[in-house]
Amino acid sequence: MADSPTRSQKLAAPRGTADILPDEAPYWRYVRDTAERVCGLFGYKRIDTPIFEDAGVYLRTAGEGTDVLDKEMYVFEDRGENVLALRPEGTAGVVRAYLQHGMASLQQPVRLFYVAPNFRYDRPQAGRYRQHTQFGIEAIGDPHPLVDAEVIQLVTAFFSELGLRDYTLKVNTIGDSVCRPAYIEALRAYYRPRLDDVCADCRQRFETNPMRLLDCKEQRCQPLIADAPKLIDHLCDDCRQHFEALLGYLGAASIAYVVDPGVVRGLDYYTRTVWECHPAVEGAQSSLLSGGRYDGLAELLGGPRTPGIGFGSGFERLIINLKRADVTIPDDEPLALYIAHLTEGAGAVALRIAAAARASGKAAMVGPGGRSLKSQMKHADSRGARYVAILGKDELAAGEVTLRNLSDHGERRIAIADVADALA
RNA sequence: GUGGGCGUAGCUUAGCGGUUAAAGCGCCUGGUUGUGGCCCAGGAGACCGAGGGUUCAAAUCCCUUCGCUCACCCCA
Incomplete structure (x- = not known):
């Protein structure tokens, strides 16, 4: 390759392939x-x-x-x-x-x-x-x-x-x-004298794949197709x-x-x-x-x-x-719990809460470190989380979590050990 | 293999010869100390697909090339 292709060309999926x-x-x-x-x-x-x-x-x-x-x-x-x-x-x-x-x-x-x-x-x-x-x-x-x-x-x-x-x-x-061989011969015999009336593709089909003649969409070929010999009769x-x-x-x-x-x-x-x-x-x-x-x-x-x-x-x-057809298809597994953590040391506890939730079959995700509560709430919302467990200084000291229900906005403090069971 | 359309921020697009290329969406930050979906403000992010040419001046015009896309052939 003499020219240097752009980065995007070099990294693109091969032609005719697609990332899902x-x-x-x-x-x-x-x-x-x-x-x-x-x-x-x-x-x-x-x-x-x-x-x-x-x-x-x-x-x-x-x-x-x-x-x-x-x-x-x-x-x-x-x-x-x-x-x-x-x-x-x-x-x-x-x-x-x-x-x-x-x-x-x-x-x-x-x-x-x-x-x-x-x-x-x-x-x-x-x-x-x-x-x-x-x-x-x-x-x-x-x-x-x-x-x-x-x-x-x-x-x-x-x-x-x-x-x-x-x-x-x-x-x-x-x-x-x-x-079939006899039918194809009959078909060819029918088309042979009429090749001038047919599209260029059909002239090619006549040689390579005669049965495709019957499938041509060209307007000018339709009359011939209508009168062509039918396999059903052969x-x-x-x-x-x-x-x-x-x-x-x-x-x-x-x-x-x-x-x-x-x-x-x-x-x-x-x-x-x-x-x-x-x-x-x-x-x-x-x-x-x-x-x-x-x-x-x-x-x-x-x-x-x-x-x-x-x-x-x-x-x-x-x-x-x-x-x-606008067919409704099942969504991804919904996120049951998003854990927002706000203070040093809360991240480690958040990981344990998430693990407990998953152990009971609930999808759980821990918020990114170093982000404001507002930012983490936005994440939780855009991910479609049902609950957010907020783990700040107060909660951490008390061994609790503020559990917020994102759909009805209800909020309550519960013990960390009870979080997994509290997810509806 | 043949023909048409298109290539500008992550996405959808505006700009179509003239200062530091624009908007919406998305992303990030903020709107008083720890709270989402609305709103407001700010920010990051584009060598305008690539190469060459015309011009005082090109994302904007011309040529080439690569890519994407739609259609034909054929096929799922």
Whole structure:
């Protein structure tokens, strides 16, 4: 670096990363706690896989031409010349762990969930970061559509518990290795003579990811999308039955959904069921949660054919929407006691009073030394303390404290030994 | 990778060619000796992102660069 960057540039968090400051922490805790509670209600167990893996875990599973892997993965070589990658998505690592630890011998499906950071080198914007945190679940080892329905049921329970009501669940099927290739050929055959009528991005999609053609937002592409061949008309019998069974279960469970052929997937290992959840007020990075079935993934990792299904959901986007929806979240633990001390030697006593309060489960804080009582009272107030124990010369000599209730302004002298019990 | 917007105190911003760069919030101190949320007074805090250029004179104009941000692609 030839130029000398300013101090602030040098010390700034890397691009696309963010510090979660104390004011934000309650939102994070709320989302995490809600996710864990809902997973518990569905019998899902937590799994934590490494933050980096052999790059092959992701490269072998994703398929060619996928942005997430081709240009967005953080790949590096360690000192042992192993090629490693920071986790770009959650599923591959969990399936790797499933295979490595022989979970196929457990009762199927194995139900797992995780909360973990993912890394993608793309350009940051609202709701998109180079490091983002995902809550995800995986149900591995059972091909039955009832599992799909249960996973989606968990999705709706999660949003409901979170307090996010205004969202749309879009479901779709993208077929499997039997019927999808033929469909993609049909799609290409349809678009090939019409490429002049389509936007530049769609011409690119035609080459790299034809199913994304159906998801284009350009006005000029809409008529073609409307008339394009539908995968639903090209499904093989197994895929069709699977999808119909799923929709039947969703209806039986009173889960509101819309079938949207535009819901596709960036990674190749997905099969059959896919879905996304979008907030009612659509922003750019609107997908709150997206999931799908991946019956071919385990084989790509060198394991036996193993069905699986799961989803991922980004904390950052969830929190954006919690704020937008004005969802009330639990506050931090309130401060029960603030101890203001005014004289030499009172500080040591204040520490003991605080310790006693904490021992009985009350949050307590000792005021800074050398500050006026007025200053310490201000601190206590701005921290939301319920009580202030004032420890000055008189109190210290008497072995007492002046206990002030900040909400009703009541004040009384009590023995130091009784402070902890006096906190309502 | 492509395009738009923006970079002035911790935060939000004003100033847009001319003396020691301003306000609100926050922070600190005080408004008689030991008392909060309101009010009043005072204080600390900014090499105006960086480098170069134009000019008698630049935070203010021009160029470059870095950063942030929003959108596209793609995605959580």
